[in-house]
Amino acid sequence: MRCAHTSSFPHTFAMDSKSESSHLTADGAAPQPAARADHFDRFARFYDDDYRAYEDDLGLILEMAADAGGPVVELGCGTGRVLMPLADAGVAATGVDISPALLQVARNKLAVAGLAARVTFVEADLRHPNLPEGSFALAICTSNTLMHLITAADQEAALRAALHLLRPDGLLMLDLFNPDLARLLEVNGLMELADRWTDETTGAEVTKWSVRSVDIAEQIQETLFIYEETLPSGAVRRTNCPFTLRFLWRSEGELMLRAAGFVVEEVWGEFDGTPYDGLSDHLIFIARRP
Secondary structure (H helix, E strand, O other), X not given: OEEEEOOOOHHHHOOOOOOOOOOOOOOOOOOXXXXXXXXXXXXXXXXXXXXXXXXXXXXXXXXXXXXXXXXXXXXXXXXXXXXXXXXXXXOXXXXXXXXXXXXXXXXXXXXXXXXXXXXXXXXXXXXXXXXXOOOEEEEXXXXXXXXHOOOHHXXXXXXXXXXXXXXXXXXXXXXXEOOOHHHHHHOEOEEEEEEEEEOOOOOOEEEEEEEEEEEOOOOEEEEEEEEEEEOOOOOEEEEEEEEEXXXXXXXXXXXXXXXXXXXXXXXXXXXXXXXXXXXXXXXXXXXEOO
16 A cells, blocks of 8 residues: 555545445445444544634635525534534524434534524434425535435435425535546555644544545545544554545536436535636535525
């Protein structure tokens, strides 16, 4: 295995959704929800430190929430990275996630901040969010959340569910990474030193390693994050967090949104509204429920 000391590009591979945690099982079936949730529960101790500096999407999300003038749902809310500033801005928000451990972190943070009353949490699969139809003016699905569903059918099912949650003329903001073939192949099989930080709770020095492999034909990237904690006692603890992403091309994303019932209004490459092109970091869709 090759090794490199490089950035992990957390904005490219961030994980707020906890819907699919591994590829298909031996009999060809997708992992069951309980297994998927357990898989992503492993990230709960590390997520906030890992993505401590990532705020690239917040300006757009807060602006869209203010313009929407109604309740907002975040699909794949994780530990509340987005919900916290929404609640602080006075927005009535609902967060959906499949991981009980991540949701508990989010609840605790909002309670400490005195914002718990402004947010409702729902533990559910994004394909079946168990919320009333037409409840929201805006749906947010950021940080590659949709890609954790690893079949096209499941991705479209989640988009159909999102459509039903929205009021007529409600908007969806869908943020994915732009598949950069050169980058995907460059890191294929490479072990990267992704990040280091100190855990203020335990005093541990945490080193994050990342290993990725890609199947271009299947549009699948398998990723393993390894969190290595060196405790004050000198003991070392390692936690392996594997997950799978199915990435989309622009045309496929537009077709999938239209098949789900949306009208695609904008396709951006950055959160400032820069039009999408092949060199964009992101693939951002703004879509409307007719």
